Amino acid sequence: MDFYDELAPLYHLIFPDWRASIARQGGQLHSIVQVQWPGARRLLDLSCGIGTQAIGLAARGLSVRAPDLSPVAVERARQEANAQGVSLALSVGDMRHAHALHGSGFDVVLSCDNSVPHLLMDEDILLALREMHRCLRSGGGVLLSVRDYAKEERGRNLVKHYGVREEGGRRYVLFQVWDFEGDHYDFSFFVVEEDPRAKTAVTRVMRSRYYAIGTDRLLELMAEAGFGNVRRIDDAYYQPVLVGTK
Structure with missing residues (x-):
């Protein structure tokens, strides 16, 4: 997808x-x-x-x-x-x-x-x-x-935090991880969805690439x-x- x-x-x-x-x-x-x-x-x-x-x-x-x-x-x-x-x-x-x-x-x-x-x-x-x-x-x-x-650090395992959100009784933690290769980088967008009442969590990872x-x-x-x-x-x-x- x-x-x-x-x-x-x-x-x-x-x-x-x-x-x-x-x-x-x-x-x-x-x-x-x-x-x-x-x-x-x-x-x-x-x-x-x-x-x-x-x-x-x-x-x-x-x-x-x-x-x-x-x-x-x-x-x-x-x-x-x-x-x-x-x-x-x-x-x-x-x-x-x-x-x-x-x-x-x-x-x-x-x-x-x-x-x-x-x-x-x-x-x-x-x-x-x-x-x-x-x-x-x-x-x-x-x-x-x-x-x-020009203002972004280049390297691997660079973490970009988006913060924590609460919606519909769920808590979401969002962050990206960047891995540079020359002038391009792959990134993984992590969304951790926690159900505090059930004490369970699901992690989604979506990936793409930028120039x-x-x-x-x-x-x-x-x-x-x-x-x-x-x-x-x-x-x-x-x-x-x-x-x-x-």
């Missing part, structure tokens, strides 16, 4: 308060979008996951098309959007085929939460960026949020894909934001 298919039912546990994160991220991204591309209304979120960014943006009145590679995540996003009274145009799709799947004329194309580095080669990232460029109207923009890998690409290299690839005025924005979102304009 795909990593995000497995993670989708548990993804909200990454955040101490997922609903609050939806509102906060939606507000932050909306502000960035309106500063960079005033009046933008039509958005294409190419890695919507369970809807963390797309729901928050749609709740602010924007028209959001929201595909993702994981059908399980898309179905969860559909359920969450319905529960929150938000309209999203959801579908399953690969960002490397974005134009064929979604057409053109969008004001902004975005991919947040370090999704682009799941593409493991510069060639695939460049292909995805060129597809994003094709999906935009003239003057529209791209917005990516990614980890700042620890730096933001400078991503900006170079954005320029190569045809974007102008490419730059990094700090302190406006929980990750560095990279933007460019068609």
